[in-house]
Amino acid sequence: MRYYSTNDPNTTVTLREAVVRGLAPDRGLYMPNSIKRLGQEFFNEIHALSFQQIADEVAMAFFGEDLPETDIRRITEDTLNFDIPLVEVSPGIYSLELFHGPTLAFKDIGARFMARLLEYFIAHEEEKTHKGESVVNVLVATSGDTGSAVANGFLGVNGIHVYVLYPKGKVSPIQESQFTTLGHNITAVEVDGVFDDCQRLVKQAFMDAELRNHLVMTSANSINVARFLPQAFYYFYAYAQLRAFQLSGKAPEGEPVISVPSGNFGNLTAGLIAHRMGLPVKYFVAANNANDVFLKYLLTGTYCPQPTRQTLANAMDVGAPSNFARILDLYANSLEAIRNDIRGDAFTDEAIKDIIRDCYHHTGYILDPHGACAYEALRRHLKRNEPGIFLETAHPAKFKEKVDDILDTDIPIPQRLSAFMKGQKKTVAMSKHFPDFKEYLLQSSGE
Numbered sequence: 001m002r003y004y005s006t007n008d009p010n011t012t013v014t015l016r017e018a019v020v021r022g023l024a025p026d027r028g029l030y031m032p033n034s035i036k037r038l039g040q041e042f043f044n045e046i047h048a049l050s051f052q053q054i055a056d057e058v059a060m061a062f063f064g065e066d067l068p069e070t071d072i073r074r075i076t077e078d079t080l081n082f083d084i085p086l087v088e089v090s091p092g093i094y095s096l097e098l099f100h101g102p103t104l105a106f107k108d109i110g111a112r113f114m115a116r117l118l119e120y121f122i123a124h125e126e127e128k129t130h131k132g133e134s135v136v137n138v139l140v141a142t143s144g145d146t147g148s149a150v151a152n153g154f155l156g157v158n159g160i161h162v163y164v165l166y167p168k169g170k171v172s173p174i175q176e177s178q179f180t181t182l183g184h185n186i187t188a189v190e191v192d193g194v195f196d197d198c199q200r201l202v203k204q205a206f207m208d209a210e211l212r213n214h215l216v217m218t219s220a221n222s223i224n225v226a227r228f229l230p231q232a233f234y235y236f237y238a239y240a241q242l243r244a245f246q247l248s249g250k251a252p253e254g255e256p257v258i259s260v261p262s263g264n265f266g267n268l269t270a271g272l273i274a275h276r277m278g279l280p281v282k283y284f285v286a287a288n289n290a291n292d293v294f295l296k297y298l299l300t301g302t303y304c305p306q307p308t309r310q311t312l313a314n315a316m317d318v319g320a321p322s323n324f325a326r327i328l329d330l331y332a333n334s335l336e337a338i339r340n341d342i343r344g345d346a347f348t349d350e351a352i353k354d355i356i357r358d359c360y361h362h363t364g365y366i367l368d369p370h371g372a373c374a375y376e377a378l379r380r381h382l383k384r385n386e387p388g389i390f391l392e393t394a395h396p397a398k399f400k401e402k403v404d405d406i407l408d409t410d411i412p413i414p415q416r417l418s419a420f421m422k423g424q425k426k427t428v429a430m431s432k433h434f435p436d437f438k439e440y441l442l443q444s445s446g447e
């Protein structure tokens with residue numbers, strides 16, 4: 001499969017180039033040249049298939065021209081060794097719990113898949129550095145969630161070194177422990193600055209000609225096709241589980257409405273791609289926090305990126321969603337077509353608190369602040385006797401202090417999270433000035 005840049009549909013690259021580059025040289029985002037429709041038989045039988053079988057089918061549609069089937073199966077197997085259950089919260093409303101992976105957040109899935117795919121390319125095509133070693137450097141700036149998922153996804157993967165840049169003192173201890181205690185091929189870089197400084201350092205590194213000559217560098221956020229596309233798998237699996245409920249008379253009939261808590265819109269865009277592959281979805285709801293540029297776009301037709309606002313649902317604090325370019329591309333810039341498939345909603349911090357409280361009191365289900373936006377957006381849009389699914393993107397214990405504060409609870413920290421806290425923190429101290437970071441990268445890669 002060839003991949004084109006959203007800024008230039010006429011120039012295409014291979015999957016490997018798209019993955020290793022991350023962003024296209026013209027600053028566009030890579031899109032697959034064609035999106036295959038899956039057969040009706042697949043959808044007729046989907047309720048009887050395992051997550052693994054579903055993921056293999058979808059992964060073959062994406063990557064089957066580029067990798068042998070046995071390798072694709074091995075990669076999906078390594079990626080998806082945990083369940084993604086669809087849980088009934090109230091009649092007709094289902095939570096797709098995406099948080100049963102190693103760092104209890106949905107980004108685990110894309111990060112793990114990307115790590116295995118890169119590993120495959122390195123093993124097969126030998127990305128040579130100037131010293132003849134095989135190393136691809138993954139640079140990632142994080143305010144918490146992305147860093148932990150990427151670091152854990154890439155831990156121990158041959159030929160890859162990960163640098164996680166994070167703002168000193170601005171990440172919760174539990175999140176910090178998830179990428180500073182790992183060691184091996186993961187280096188945590190503690191930047192004396194804010195998240196925007198970390199992001200700027202990473203961007204400058206990608207643009208620096210001298211660094212590019214010395215190092216192979218890529219990004220691991222949702223601009224990377226290898227992280228973004230595998231997120232389509234669980235939309236199919238959600239549908240499969242819903243079908244099983246419907247066939248046993250437990251769920252309302254009909255195509256589901258799917259609500260997605262959105263920041264950079266990678267997750268939602270993966271759902272749109274699943275829909276394009278034939279997945280029956282009535283429509284999607286893009287649920288936002290106070291960063292509501294997408295909702296404003298739907299309402300007014302004008303897209304105005306905004307400075308980021310800090311909210312309770314901080315993994316969605318994005319004022320200029322990078323995957324917006326992909327959505328425009330998928331719908332050939334048609335506002336009408338976009339409105340047909342996607343509705344929007346947005347919630348203030350006060351609203352998020354009320355939602356978490358109300359849901360807990362009426363159903364007993366504990367939402368995290370991100371899932372809370374999706375849950376309420378779904379409830380507002382869903383009609384009687386329609387089935388609805390919202391994506392629960394993080395375990396509430398990841399936001400324990402906030403959730404306990406709102407609900408007056410003491411939710412237990414899963415053993416997987418507390419285990420990180422016991423590790424030894426190891427970081428590299430860094431100023432927020434690019435020449436210091438550059439010097440460090442050049443030195444550590446030359447060792």
Ligand SMILES: *Cc1c(COP(=O)(O)O)cnc(C)c1O
Pocket residue numbers: 105106107145146222261262263264265266267268315316370393394
């Ligand atoms: C990253 C993240 C989101 C937003 O996902 P996008 O793909 O950036 O829209 C939502 N919830 C949680 C918990 C996240 O970590």
